[in-house]
Amino acid sequence: MAAAVLRRVRLVVLVLAVVGAAEGVETTHIKVYWHDVVSGASPTAVQVARAATTNSSATFFGAVVVIDDPLTEGPDMKNSAPVGRAQGTYISAGKDKVALLMNMNFVFQSGRYNGSTVAIMGRNEVFSAVREMAIVGGTGVFRWAQGYAQARTHTLDMKTGDATVEYNLYIKH
Numbered sequence: 001m002a003a004a005v006l007r008r009v010r011l012v013v014l015v016l017a018v019v020g021a022a023e024g025v026e027t028t029h030i031k032v033y034w035h036d037v038v039s040g041a042s043p044t045a046v047q048v049a050r051a052a053t054t055n056s057s058a059t060f061f062g063a064v065v066v067i068d069d070p071l072t073e074g075p076d077m078k079n080s081a082p083v084g085r086a087q088g089t090y091i092s093a094g095k096d097k098v099a100l101l102m103n104m105n106f107v108f109q110s111g112r113y114n115g116s117t118v119a120i121m122g123r124n125e126v127f128s129a130v131r132e133m134a135i136v137g138g139t140g141v142f143r144w145a146q147g148y149a150q151a152r153t154h155t156l157d158m159k160t161g162d163a164t165v166e167y168n169l170y171i172k173h
């Protein structure tokens with residue numbers, strides 16, 4: 001009798017554990033294009049501070065930039081569907097190489113992620129082909145998020161400084 005009850009309890013616990021695991025973790029891949037507009041009358045990336053020794057002909061070490069950059073589905077900023085915004089800062093944290101500390105939220109404003117965010121923090125050595133950054137959290141659909149982002153420069157206008165970067169997010173949540 002007691003053994004039968006114990007077996008049943010074990011079975012229920014096992015079933016609950018399996019259901020919990022199945023509902024628990026999802027992996028989502030999102031590809032977006034991030035547009036850093038530093039030029040023109042309405043920039044989406046503005047420098048707010050720099051060290052007295054910051055050299056804009058070199059690595060910009062010591063500069064701090066605040067961004068509210070558009071995120072779109074495709075690489076063409078004007079004609080591609082808007083996905084949301086990348087809001088935060090980047091800091092030129094490399095003395096000998098252009099290496100940014102990215103600290104930003106991707107704020108989704110359309111589709112099934114509308115209203116959700118993911119927090120990205122990581123090192124972005126902008127002249128290397130692929131830069132990997134950590135996804136350290138999220139809200140809404142992305143509560144409990146962990147993962148990584150890979151950034152690849154799509155276009156960089158060396159005259160204006162405007163850039164379009166492809167971001168691939170791999171999110172466990």
Ligand SMILES: *[C@@H]1O[C@H](CO)[C@@H](O)[C@H](O)[C@H]1NC(C)=O
Binds near residue numbers: 057058
């Ligand atoms: C700024 O960097 C450029 C390129 O490395 C260098 O030629 C120049 O001397 C630097 N300027 C200062 C003030 O250090």
Ligand SMILES: *[C@@H]1O[C@H](CO)[C@@H](O)[C@H](O)[C@H]1NC(C)=O
Binds near residue numbers: 109110111114115
């Ligand atoms: C996203 O959600 C907001 C707030 O609920 C809503 O006003 C807006 O229309 C939604 N946007 C899209 C593109 O669905």
